[in-house]
Amino acid sequence: xxxxxxxxxxxxxxxxxxxxxxxxxxxxxxxxxxxxxxxxxxxxxxxxxxxxxxxxxxxxxxxxxxxxxxxxxxxxxxxxxxxxxxxxxxxxxxxxxxxxxxxxxxxxxxxxxxxxxxxxxxxxxxxxxxxxxxxxxxxxxxxxxxxxxxx
Numbered sequence: 001x002x003x004x005x006x007x008x009x010x011x012x013x014x015x016x017x018x019x020x021x022x023x024x025x026x027x028x029x030x031x032x033x034x035x036x037x038x039x040x041x042x043x044x045x046x047x048x049x050x051x052x053x054x055x056x057x058x059x060x061x062x063x064x065x066x067x068x069x070x071x072x073x074x075x076x077x078x079x080x081x082x083x084x085x086x087x088x089x090x091x092x093x094x095x096x097x098x099x100x101x102x103x104x105x106x107x108x109x110x111x112x113x114x115x116x117x118x119x120x121x122x123x124x125x126x127x128x129x130x131x132x133x134x135x136x137x138x139x140x141x142x143x144x145x146x147x148x149x150x151x
Contacts, residue, residue: 040135076089079091
C-alpha cells in the first residue's frame, strides 16, 4: 500500500483555491495545537484556519447546526493519505474525545502519573504526539542578528 504524499494533497487543494489565492485549512484545535496531526508544509501550509480554535466535538456541533449531510458527519475522520479506510484514531491511537480530554488535562497541569489504565495510556499518547510535533505548532525560531553584525 502506497501512502499519498501530503504535499501532493496540498497541491491539489491549492489548485482548487487558486480563484481566491488563499489556502484554507481544515484542522481543528486538537489536530493543529494538540497532537500536530498535519504535514508542516503540506496540509499545514495555510493562510487561514477557520476551525482551528474549535475542538473536534465543537466542529461536529457546528456541522450539525449548519446542516452538514449525515454521511459526512458520520464518516470516521481520516487524512485520506493511505488509500484505505485508515482512520485518524487508528493512526494516533486515541479517539478525538479522548484527545480532547488529554489536552484539557495537560492544560490543567496534569501529568501521566495522575492517571491509571486507559486514561494514562491516552494521556501518554497525547503528550508523545504533542512533544514530537511541537516544532509544527510553535512559531519558527528567528535568529536575531545584532546591529554591529548587520552594519
